[in-house]
Amino acid sequence: MEDYRIVEHPIIDFKRGRKVSFTYNGKRVEAYEGESILAGLYAAGFRVFATSPQGDRLREAFCMIGRCSSCLSRVNGIPNTRICIEPVRDGLIVETQESLPDIPKVSREIVDVVEEIKDVDVLIIGAGPAGLKAAEILGGYGLRVLVATDHFRAGGQLVKQTHKFFGDTTYYGGVRGFKIAEKLISNLSRNPNVEISTRTFVYGYFKEGFFGAEKIGDPSLHLLIRAKYVIVASGASERSLLFENNDLPGIMGAGGAQTLMNEYGVKPGEDALVIGSGNVGLIVAYQLLQAGVRVHGIAEVLREIGGWFVHAAKIRRHGIPIFTGHTIVRAEGRDRVEKAVISQVGKDLKPLPGTEKEFNVDLVLLAVGLQPNYSLLSQMGALMKYLPEAGGLIPLRTRYMETSIRNVFVAGDLSGIEEATTAFIEGEIAAYTILEREGFAKAVEKRERILNYLWNEYRQSPVVQRSRDAKLKVTVSEEEMKRLRG
Amino acid sequence: MGFKETGVLTLEDMMRAGLMPSEERLRKGPVALLECPEQIPCNICVSACPFKAISMDKIYDLPRLDENKCVGCGVCVAKCPGLAIFVVDVSKGDKAYITLPYEFLPKPSKGAKVKLLNREGKIVGEGVIVKAWEYEKTWVVTVEVEKNLWFDVRAIRIEGR
């Protein structure tokens, strides 16, 4: 059987769990505990996981983190299972489902979900840099904290970042992303005040005063969470791009590829083209090289490279061209990408005829920006503003990261796309504001020092000017927020 | 076209940003080239240097090298998150010695022959690894190259085993 697992990697030691086996459409597939079903299938060479509802187009997963819904499959008789976030287990029966699935097959003895009411001081939604940092501080002061994350491991997008982080050593500068996650999680595991609840989907807020969450497990729990304070740090999702055959298997988000190769150690393809030269695109190109994938180039629609020069230099010196002023116009292939065509763009950013370049690739990664996951805050009624330069709909907040709903805070990419350092800092600011309200007088001083560093130093860097300007547009004064709250 | 279009730094870019050590210092022995021309908010090199040779006031300043304090030890090469620091030594005969970060396979070892790559990834020659050490999965590799390639060679490719 083919195995696309990465055996040796220059940065990551893949510690694979126990070998398990399951069936996929009747075929036996071997995988390792700790992998998602999808990662296991990908490693075995499967690339198509579903079809369009009309059954006419093939679908591969795009996001690999449970959002895009392109990998819905039948697992042990249950349809519409997101196999990218379903851990692989011994003996599973996994099947592709027809465009419109049959109803679930359930056994006679169904274990109903138990409902559990949880009272905590702070509910944190999201276990990425912002959520974990806030939890560390709040837990350290003895507040009872519940961190809820969709995924079966905490760390958010940190777990798939193999590069050393920039910034200051206070905020883990110089440490690789996945190592930061390990460190934070290990610190938190020693704090009895903090509970990290994985596979926990906070699906909504009820006006009766609690959040509903489904915690998937054996048995599953239905959590009704009451919290004095809430920090929503639910991150962002990858954007797609409009070009011909943009749904062909082999086209995925850059983060999707990172999940496969850096979290699960599975090679996402052999020959890649990256679209978008922001930091994500540049970094993923470098990571592809590390995973042994040939990178044919990066297309960037603007005239300049979008990300930081140092990231660009890292891949340029390994021979990866960056085609500025180019965009992808189409992908070609029968049941997966075989060729990608890019074209120069004119001043209007529209493709210019006769300038096409073709690449024989089996992987096209879209690194064309992120959009904040605003839906929970929006459902709660928080005021939002549309800011295309910050990724989409962004919640309004005070400089203390409080939204238009009192005691509900926001931090990280949901507050406007930026770097991990600012996610840590925003988590801290929200945490210290909560501590201030809980009567910890010293919190104010700490918070003001951090705020000063954030606005008057870190965000003064010219390379983050765009995100600073965007964040200013959604940051309102306390008085203004009072007025908006009405 | 500038480095924001090409992803490639020129000697002029380095001079303009004030990142180039003096010729006199270059002639003396190994010295760090901080190839970091944008004011990114990062100061890891400052705390990395055991000799306090790198400084900045604000986190977004360009790094300043005190060329008299720098001994070319290469610790900053290992620690710079941007893999943007190189040590060059043009003080020894007709060869130049370039110390660069390396995060690929196969692992480097002393004496290994390597292909030498310039800033655009073009092979500009062959060289030999004279020294290699590792810090948290970043290898710091010193290669011996023709002297005239001292500003060109910025990466190596070690052929498969």
Next chain:
Amino acid sequence: MKAEVVVVGAGVTGVLTSAALFEKGIHNIVVVEKNYPGSGGSFRCATGIRASFTSREHIEVMKRAIELWPVISAKYGIKYSRDGYLWILTRERDVEFFKKVVEFQNSRGVPTRMIGPSQVQELVPTMRTDKIIAAVHDPMAGKASCFEAVLNLLAVLRKQGITILSNTQANKLIVENNVIKGVLTNKGIIHADQVLVAAGGESRDLLKTIGIDLPIRNLPKHVMVSETFKPLIKPLIINWSTSSYILQLLHGNFYIGADIPEEYDVEASNRLEFLRKAARVWSTYFPWLREVYILRYWTGYYDMTPDHHPIIGPIKEVEGLYVAAGFSGHGFMMAPAVAEALAEYMTGGKPVVREFENLNYERFTKGEVIKEIAVFG
């Protein structure tokens, strides 16, 4: 702006009536819609269509609607299917009551019949029937796509040159000497010879501006919908004792509604109580529903009148003013018949179905409310 007719409300009643008026030669029509077309009850409804009611008026109006649904379905490309209704009964006393209901319905030509659990099983094979004593089946009932009903009509109206103004709030009716003159909207005055108010519960607010008090109150209702599946459940199934229902939409989603205690005229909010009731009732009959994902939950309003029958037709005090509101949860199913009747009224004729005349506004001032053999569905 000047029109022959202004229609307030671009719900299914408003757009179907506009189309019917156009066919009768009234071409200068302006439809004003506070939000976007369909945004009121039309896009929130369960899409069920039946004549199995318990008043003469409902039955006769709905029989006409059921004649018309296949016609408009073919004409405008609206998915419509006579998949039936099923009332499942779990208490002896309900069975007795429904025997009377069926008898009444049959006497008025509605072919409902009482069936046993085994026949229920045949109609809905995946259903558990052990708790069911009996059921009433209405084979003439059905369902249609509420999205297509409004949107396909909109496209037709646009082609016919009818003006549809979205995000336009009708604030006041303009009346001079007991004659309608037009509508004042947030975007200006629209002069008109005739005005039809078909704006659900908000019809009351608009009529109030000329001192007419429609006895309509909004009752919040809750529904949820699952992901889509292969066609499986044909009829709309009502559980009588719990006042809840399930159907599979023509698009494939399972759609569940359930009554929970609610106050009139309050803003509807999302309540766990509803999700619990809907889940508990229907997972008993369909155990596999436990493993089905709920995609969306929303609330809407029934615009209720005291006798649960709509107010349709001319407002006698004001010449040229017509109303179609207070449908009490049945507006979508009736709409084709209501549109036909209104078009008759507004072009000087009389409705084909005479029972429409009993649905006038004056019945409330004269104390002639409509009698049902029981309040039902």
Next chain:
Amino acid sequence: MTQQDPRKIIVCRCENVTLEQILRAIEEGFDSLELLKRKLRVGMGPCQGTTCLLMIARILMQKTGKSFEEVFLPVNRPPIHPVKLKNFIGGSREG
């Protein structure tokens, strides 16, 4: 040729809606996201519009000249993520 065929460009993956369908619906006058959702079912699939809704809003703004607020009403209700019905059946326990 670089003229891209909008019939081959997928905007909503869940419901398989192409750019061509969206452009045509906008031309027919379905000029807000709420109407497009019901016309084409964009954003009504299992991902609940995560990937497509903002993209469609941008297309709408471009084609109609309207502002974001005019084309996009963020109506979010629980569940913001699909949730299994069985969660609402079980009995409570204090945790």
